[in-house]
Amino acid sequence: MKCVRNTLLFALFFMLIFLQPCSVNAAEEGAAAPEEAAPLVCVVRFSGAGLCVYGDPSLAGVPVAVLADQTQVQVLEGPMDFIARIRVPGTEVEGYTDMRFLGQADAIVADDGLYTYEEMEEDIRQLQARYPGLLRVDVTGTSADGRNLYALTMGGENPTQHILVHAGIHAREYINPLLVMEQLEKCLAFYDSGQFFGRSYRDLFSNVAVHIVPMVNPDGIAISQFGEAALRSPDLVQMVRACYAYDVAAGRTKQPYEIYLTRWKANARGVDLNKNFPFGFALGMKATQPSYAGYSGLLPFSEPEAASLGSVTLQYQPSVVISYHSMGEVAYWNTTESRYTEINRGFSSYMLTLVPYRRMGGGSASGSYLDWIYSGETPVRSITFETGNVECPLPAGQYPKIRVQHDAVLPAAAWYASSGL
Numbered sequence: 001m002k003c004v005r006n007t008l009l010f011a012l013f014f015m016l017i018f019l020q021p022c023s024v025n026a027a028e029e030g031a032a033a034p035e036e037a038a039p040l041v042c043v044v045r046f047s048g049a050g051l052c053v054y055g056d057p058s059l060a061g062v063p064v065a066v067l068a069d070q071t072q073v074q075v076l077e078g079p080m081d082f083i084a085r086i087r088v089p090g091t092e093v094e095g096y097t098d099m100r101f102l103g104q105a106d107a108i109v110a111d112d113g114l115y116t117y118e119e120m121e122e123d124i125r126q127l128q129a130r131y132p133g134l135l136r137v138d139v140t141g142t143s144a145d146g147r148n149l150y151a152l153t154m155g156g157e158n159p160t161q162h163i164l165v166h167a168g169i170h171a172r173e174y175i176n177p178l179l180v181m182e183q184l185e186k187c188l189a190f191y192d193s194g195q196f197f198g199r200s201y202r203d204l205f206s207n208v209a210v211h212i213v214p215m216v217n218p219d220g221i222a223i224s225q226f227g228e229a230a231l232r233s234p235d236l237v238q239m240v241r242a243c244y245a246y247d248v249a250a251g252r253t254k255q256p257y258e259i260y261l262t263r264w265k266a267n268a269r270g271v272d273l274n275k276n277f278p279f280g281f282a283l284g285m286k287a288t289q290p291s292y293a294g295y296s297g298l299l300p301f302s303e304p305e306a307a308s309l310g311s312v313t314l315q316y317q318p319s320v321v322i323s324y325h326s327m328g329e330v331a332y333w334n335t336t337e338s339r340y341t342e343i344n345r346g347f348s349s350y351m352l353t354l355v356p357y358r359r360m361g362g363g364s365a366s367g368s369y370l371d372w373i374y375s376g377e378t379p380v381r382s383i384t385f386e387t388g389n390v391e392c393p394l395p396a397g398q399y400p401k402i403r404v405q406h407d408a409v410l411p412a413a414a415w416y417a418s419s420g421l
């Protein structure tokens with residue numbers, strides 16, 4: 001069943017990309033200005049040879065139009081799972097299309113690939129202003145270099161379940177904070193019109209609160225993006241230089257300093273945050289002192305960023321956790337010591353029908369976040385997506401495909417969480 005659905009999704013994806021183009025460019029100057037109740041305006045994005053519009057919601061048969069990228073459309077209905085009913089203003093074109101290739105025309109979160117802490121912070125501020133009743137913003141701690149650690153909560157007026165999504169725990173994997181921020185914005189924008197498997201977003205997200213920790217490791221991300229100059233604390237600059245000296249002496253890197261910094265995974269104190277959790281702490285440690293990668297720290301939760309993610313987890317006791325890492329287009333779903341293998345088998349299978357990644361087996365405990373939640377008292381379903389298929393940091397050109405692959409992850413996870421499975 002999984003294979004059949006995967007195949008169908010792939011087939012749909014490639015049909016949409018490769019069907020013959022008959023471009024309609026309908027960005028009409030004279031189109032009526034949107035009023036408050038007007039349909040949301042989107043633009044076609046990432047469609048390759050064009051986005052097909054069909055007369056039927058099954059998206060079968062001959063397309064009535066193929067829209068070039070940047071074509072503006074009005075979303076009349078949807079998304080309904082992956083499908084939206086749209087109209088191209090100023091033309092006769094109206095029909096059904098694949099929602100994953102549409103982005104809001106006035107989106108706050110911009111997809112330029114190099115998504116910085118400062119951009120994210122500004123986007124959070126703007127999202128909060130645009131969707132005041134739907135989004136709660138909490139600062140759950142401060143990083144070693146003085147940046148805010150954010151947790152964003154969508155929905156949850158009457159939560160029976162909690163979902164936790166986190167990204168950017170490893171510095172060089174900074175494409176994923178952009179991904180989760182876009183996912184959040186899309187759900188907020190379609191909160192009143194979207195539906196998944198027959199449930200409206202409003203209904204789904206009022207019962208299932210989604211907590212997003214969009215950038216677990218902002219200091220490390222600043223290092224990977226901009227080098228040591230991004231650090232505010234001179235002590236931390238010295239620490240990063242000491243890491244380089246250690247890694248060179250230990251034969252852990254042969255790269256020049258600037259390239260080495262782009263490959264940074266740790267926080268600004270040289271601790272790999274995904275080894276700073278209690279279960280299996282320091283087992284299989286790859287570095288014996290602070291390093292760009294692989295050092296566990298002196299104690300579990302010694303790092304404010306790991307402690308903050310830990311406290312959000314303990315506060316909400318999520319039944320579903322989604323972790324974003326890079327790279328490989330694979331998904332981890334289990335660990336050797338997990339207490340929740342059985343319930344997680346169903347969840348991970350479900351998610352992998354939507355995200356076409358290869359399932360990987362889990363290793364033994366090494367103090368990772370997953371090791372910790374899989375050993376806890378709260379039964380948890382969890383999947384870790386490794387986005388992209390080239391070395392980190394992923395270039396911006398990797399992003400469009402990642403965005404399409406993960407478009408429905410939040411509503412799908414909410415649907416699953418509320419299903420009682």
Ligand SMILES: [Zn+2]
Pocket residue numbers: 169170173324325326
């Ligand atoms: Zn990672």
